Amino acid sequence: MSIRTKKVMTIGIVSELTGLSLRQIRYYEERKLISPERSKGGTRKFSFEDVEKLMEIAEKMEDGYLTFDIRNMEKAKQTNEQIRKTMLRGQLNAAFRTRR
Amino acid sequence: MSIRTKKVMTIGIVSELTGLSLRQIRYYEERKLISPERSKGGTRKFSFEDVEKLMEIAEKMEDGYLTFDIRNMEKAKQTNEQIRKTMLRGQLNAAFRTRR
DNA sequence: CGTGTAAGGAATTCTGACACG
DNA sequence: CGTGTAAGGAATTCTGACACG
Numbered sequence: 001m002s003i004r005t006k007k008v009m010t011i012g013i014v015s016e017l018t019g020l021s022l023r024q025i026r027y028y029e030e031r032k033l034i035s036p037e038r039s040k041g042g043t044r045k046f047s048f049e050d051v052e053k054l055m056e057i058a059e060k061m062e063d064g065y066l067t068f069d070i071r072n073m074e075k076a077k078q079t080n081e082q083i084r085k086t087m088l089r090g091q092l093n094a095a096f097r098t099r100r
Numbered sequence: 101m102s103i104r105t106k107k108v109m110t111i112g113i114v115s116e117l118t119g120l121s122l123r124q125i126r127y128y129e130e131r132k133l134i135s136p137e138r139s140k141g142g143t144r145k146f147s148f149e150d151v152e153k154l155m156e157i158a159e160k161m162e163d164g165y166l167t168f169d170i171r172n173m174e175k176a177k178q179t180n181e182q183i184r185k186t187m188l189r190g191q192l193n194a195a196f197r198t199r200r
Numbered sequence: 201c202g203t204g205t206a207a208g209g210a211a212t213t214c215t216g217a218c219a220c221g
Numbered sequence: 222c223g224t225g226t227a228a229g230g231a232a233t234t235c236t237g238a239c240a241c242g
Contacts, residue, residue, distance in 0.1 A: 003104065023224055031223095039112070041232045042214065066222070068222095111234070123203055126236095131202095141210075141234090142234080143233085168201095
């Protein structure tokens with residue numbers, strides 16, 4: 001796991017970094033837009049990647065999107081990523097077959 | 101400021117990441133081996149760079165060094181870095197003068 | 201010197217709920 | 222729907238001190 005994806009920050013710092021309120025951050029978690037980890041005691045732990053996601057979410061919310069839509073946009077983005085990788089693999093395989 | 105140098109972690113997480121006790125981390129701060137920031141309330145905030153430093157410190161302590169010596173080794177390292185940069189600048193200047 | 205620990209207090213976070221628009 | 226807020230409790234952290242070797 002990279003430094004960007006390691007869950008190490010408490011919600012207070014994330015709030016400072018993103019400018020979002022604690023309430024907003026907790027709500028976006030409830031709506032499955034982010035997935036912080038938890039300490040034994042139950043304290044949320046976020047990564048820098050989560051902070052980046054939250055900043056994108058903040059923009060989308062300002063643009064008037066619903067959390068539901070933002071969730072779908074995230075999913076779509078991931079799916080496209082999958083497709084892109086699959087297609088790339090296909091291209092590589094085709095190129096390889098051509099060569100022998 | 102990069103992601104590596106941003107002070108975002110509480111001492112509990114740093115303890116988990118380094119394997120050091122809270123007491124040890126606080127003591128190494130007292131001895132000026134690390135310099136965490138503070139929240140308004142006084143809570144320490146560490147960076148990933150601090151975590152790296154602490155792991156080096158842990159090694160040195162196991163090797164039997166005193167915090168005092170480790171502090172000096174850090175200083176020496178920084179001084180060498182300065183010298184290296186100064187000399188590099190000198191080389192570049194010399195090369196530049198040669199060319200005209 | 202370096203570290204553990206108990207002590208008391210303060211800062212931080214948690215959840216569930218009510219309110220508003 | 223998204224967010225603010227007061228409420229009560231729990232987890233986390235803080236400092237200064239005593240102890241030990």
